[in-house]
Amino acid sequence: MAGDAGLIAALKAEALRLGFADIGITTAAAVPQAGARLRQWLADGCHGEMIWMEGRADERASPQGLWPDVKSVIMLGTSYAPALDPLRLAGEGDTGVISVYAWNRDYHDLIKKRLKALARWLVAQAGGELKVFVDTAPVMEKPLAAAAGLGWQGKHTNLVSRAHGSWLFLGAIYTTLDLAADAPHADRCGSCTRCQTACPTDAFPQPYRLDARRCLAYLTIEHAGPIPVEFREPMANRIYGCDDCLAVCPWNRFAQATEEPAFLPRAELTAPKLAELLMLDDAAFRALFSGSAVKRIGVNRFIRNCLYAAGNSGDAALVPAVRAHLHSDDAVVTEAAAWALKRLEDA
Template sequence: MAERLPRDKQAERRRTLTEFLRQEAANKGFDLCRITAPDAIPEAPARLRQFLEAGRHGTMEWMAETEARRADPRVLWADVRSIVLFGMNYGPESDPRALQAQTDKAAISVYARNRDYHDLIKGRLKEVATRFAARAGEDVKVFVDTAPVMEKPLAAAAGLGWQGKHTNLVSREFGSWLFLGSLFTTADLSLDEAERDHCGSCRACLDACPTAAFPAPYQIDARRCISYLTIEHKGSIDRALRPAFGNRIYGCDDCLAACPWNKFAREAREIKLQARPDLTAPDIAFFLGLDDAAFRAHFSGSPVKRIGRARFVRNVLIAAGNSGLPEFVPACRSLLADPAPEVRGMAVWALSRLMPPQDFQALAALAKGEEDADVVLEWQAAGE
């Protein structure tokens, strides 16, 4: 459509459509809306290849399977001409790391303390996209996190912020607390300038990581990241890393919360995600007692529900084992008979840390009927 117009009319159309899009984004509660070109991240393919070759994606096989589409937006959709990046502030009211001192409480990442942000962001993006497509007469596609889109490099190229040393996006206005979404379109839009890196010599985010998941600035090894291990990773978790989890049972905010740029973050508006009171400082004891039905009911509409009850309780047992509180022993002991092997194995580990050695050894007879190899290894390691 635009190609048939004179050059000055094309420029006017770009400006008009861009202004319309930004206004629609603001109307739907997005704090930032910037635009970049599909070829704006030429360094992305090589960086992604290095990340994958080093095995730093852990068990996230889907990253390797979608490598080509992830590295180049034009492979994902050949007709895309402009990529619009949206940012929504989800900054917490206080530093979430303060909860780590309360060992009887469980720490859930800030972004997961209410309903699934994928649903919130995508619903609003679709509304913006529908109105824009009708106005522009162009094709559009929207993506939020789950699609093979490298949103953080694209967001940096569009000027929403820059990728900090913790590899997450940092904004001068909102610090490290931004949800991202993208809109691909066949329309020609006015492009924004990339944001330069403002990290300087600061390494607060790197030093804050409990498990040393950053081999170097701007590099992350997911295999050591608590967010990856508590959410994406199935099965057993490296025994050497468990003590560093503290009471973090779903995700980890430490590197984000440590960023000095957070002091400029604005308070979330009413339309943004507000934390559920029962998820801001929940009791570990309550979570230890959840069966599958109770887990599903409690986390209905929450991103936590996606990891399933077994993986969730596995994480809670690590927090219980790190708490040093004998009051958790009865609940942990009852989970030795749980149907899920990852739960039984972590119950063994938690009890080995909470019970006096002689009392724990008295439980060893329970290991004789165990058939799962990983759980057997937990019994053996705990008895050493």
């Protein structure tokens, strides 16, 4: 086994030096039940339009399904815990709410750079082959992170850490080295159901299970067409993602606000005014969200979300901005504008 105590201690120290908040190690065969749960979730259609999850389900089901030679998995967590209350803008009808993770730079590039640096260090120390992943590959990050001792999968299905609450970005290193594994983390949710009751669209059919088709994070980011009417009013002023189930977790009280410059909030993204956002054309949208995860949904999907928020605002001052989209080249935007205008006129 390559994972002697000295190497493991040095590896963990190097990870913290590089800026990771936590690190744990597990075996490639540590989460055999995750594959069966994934397949059932897909069979039930809970993934909605995320067809890419179906196409690589076998690779996602286990680390060996993606890379047969992998022996150990190193899981890394990076905190993005906010200093501001993610729920502070509830009821502020003229202001859009963007999910905390997208308040500044897209996390993928920063974390992948750090993962590669740690991977180079490990190869120099112990050899072996490895691969690094940040969220875009078919990797079961959350079950693996729980098995590696970083935390546990809460009833909202996201990872919960005793030290960092629900605010961890996850990255993985697969390696052919046989490293000593950490103990998995026990579930500390207990009888708490705050994340379940906080969901505005009842996206949790039961604890530890999410139906993405009802989740505002999925609907505002991944879903391309018109958002079903039943979910538009519960959206309120959420225009990119939803943090409600994360924000109410009691374990967040132990989290220290991140000091990572790339994740510190940009003022223009923490409380943007809907009237200004509805004026964005493609060039202005790309400029405003340069480097942000928001940019990947494109201007039309973003405007669609802003129109639903405007319709929920009850603010007659937004009528001209909404009317400007009644003849959009995008049929989804046009329909959203008509819905919003009727809501505002009725109000």
